[in-house]
Amino acid sequence: MDRKFFIVANPYSGEGKAQAALMRLKKRLDQLDFYYAVFITPQSEILDEFIEENLFTDTTDLVVIGGDGTINASLNAIRKYPMVMSFIPVGTGNDFVKTIDIGSDLDEQIETIIHGRERLIDVGICNKRKFINGIGIGFDGQMVYENLHTKSIFSGHLKFYMHVLKILWTYRSKYYVVNMDGQRLEMKLILMAVQNGTTFGGGFKLNPDAKIDDGLLNICTIGRMTSFRRFLNIGRLNFGKHGKLPEVNFFQAKELRVEPNDMLLAHLDGEYIGSPPFNISISEKFLRIRVKS
Numbered sequence: 001m002d003r004k005f006f007i008v009a010n011p012y013s014g015e016g017k018a019q020a021a022l023m024r025l026k027k028r029l030d031q032l033d034f035y036y037a038v039f040i041t042p043q044s045e046i047l048d049e050f051i052e053e054n055l056f057t058d059t060t061d062l063v064v065i066g067g068d069g070t071i072n073a074s075l076n077a078i079r080k081y082p083m084v085m086s087f088i089p090v091g092t093g094n095d096f097v098k099t100i101d102i103g104s105d106l107d108e109q110i111e112t113i114i115h116g117r118e119r120l121i122d123v124g125i126c127n128k129r130k131f132i133n134g135i136g137i138g139f140d141g142q143m144v145y146e147n148l149h150t151k152s153i154f155s156g157h158l159k160f161y162m163h164v165l166k167i168l169w170t171y172r173s174k175y176y177v178v179n180m181d182g183q184r185l186e187m188k189l190i191l192m193a194v195q196n197g198t199t200f201g202g203g204f205k206l207n208p209d210a211k212i213d214d215g216l217l218n219i220c221t222i223g224r225m226t227s228f229r230r231f232l233n234i235g236r237l238n239f240g241k242h243g244k245l246p247e248v249n250f251f252q253a254k255e256l257r258v259e260p261n262d263m264l265l266a267h268l269d270g271e272y273i274g275s276p277p278f279n280i281s282i283s284e285k286f287l288r289i290r291v292k293s
C-alpha cells in the first residue's frame with residue numbers, strides 16, 4: 001500500500017520551533033515523492049476534534065510536530081483509524097519521547113519517520129480520554145494550572161521552572177482516596193504520578209521503571225515532606241533516584257480510581273484536566289508508533 005502522511009504541526013509548541021522542522025520534513029518527503037498533507041493546529045480546547053475532521057481516512061502515517069499536548073490531541077483524534085504515529089518533538093517538555101528512541105536530532109527523527117520500525121505500545125485512558133505518557137495529580141497538576149493561569153515576565157522553560165520553585169516551597173500535602181485494582185488506599189501526598197511513560201515536567205523521571213508495552217500503569221506517590229527536604233532531593237528526580245526516600249512509593253496496577261477531591265488538580269499529558277474523580281485504566285498494545293531502534 002502507498003504511504004500517505006498526515007502531518008499535524010503546532011506553531012505554538014516550544015515557542016515556534018515547528019516551522020523549521022516542518023520545512024525539513026516536507027523537503028525530505030518531496031525528495032522521496034511521498035504524498036502528504038499538513039494540518040497546522042489552531043488554538044482550541046477541542047484540538048482533537050479539529051484534527052479528526054481534517055484527517056483523510058486512508059492516512060498510513062500520522063506525524064506529530066509538537067509537544068505532549070499535540071501528541072495527546074492527535075492520539076484522541078485517530079480512534080477510528082489504524083495509522084502509525086511518529087514524532088518530531090518541538091514542545092517545551094517533550095516528556096513522552098524520553099521513553100522511546102526516535103533519534104537525537106532532527107535529521108535522525110525524520111529518518112525514523114520514514115524508515116523507523118513499528119512498535120506496539122499501551123495507551124492509558126482517564127474518564128474516556130486517552131493518554132500516552134501519564135496523569136499527574138497534586139503538585140504537578142498545580143504547576144500546570146499555575147503555568148496556564150498566572151501572568152509572568154518569563155516564558156517557556158524559565159516560566160515553568162519559576163513555578164516549580166514557588167510551588168516546591170509552598171505546596172501542602174493533600175488527602176487522596178484511591179482504589180488500585182480493588183485495593184482501597186488512603187494517603188496524604190504531595191503528588192501521585194500515574195504513568196505509561198517514565199518522565200514528567202520536562203525531565204523528572206518519576207516512574208523510572210515504567211514500560212510502555214507491559215499492559216500496566218506505573219504509579220509513583222510522594223508523601224508529606226518538608227520544603228527543605230523537597231529542595232534537597234528534587235535533583236534525584238532527574239535521574240529517577242528518588243526510590244530510596246522514605247516518602248516515596250511505587251505501585252503497578254491495571255485500573256485505578258481516584259475519589260473526588262476539589263483540592264487536587266491534575267494534568268493529562270501536560271494539559272490541565274481539573275480535579276478527580278478519575279477512572280484510569282490501560283489499553284494494552286493499542287497504538288502503533290515508529291521508533292529508531
Ligand SMILES: Nc1ncnc2c1ncn2[C@@H]1O[C@H](COP(=O)(O)OP(=O)(O)OP(=O)(O)O)[C@@H](O)[C@H]1O
Pocket residue numbers: 010011012013014015041042043044045047066067068069070071090091092093094095269270271
Ligand atoms: N495555533 C496555536 N496557537 C496557540 N496555541 C495553540 C495553537 N495550536 C495549539 N495550541 C495549543 O498548544 C497546546 C499544546 O502545546 P504542546 O503541548 O504541543 O506544546 P508545549 O506545551 O510547548 O510542549 P509540552 O507539552 O511537551 O511541554 C494546546 O493547549 C493547544 O491548545
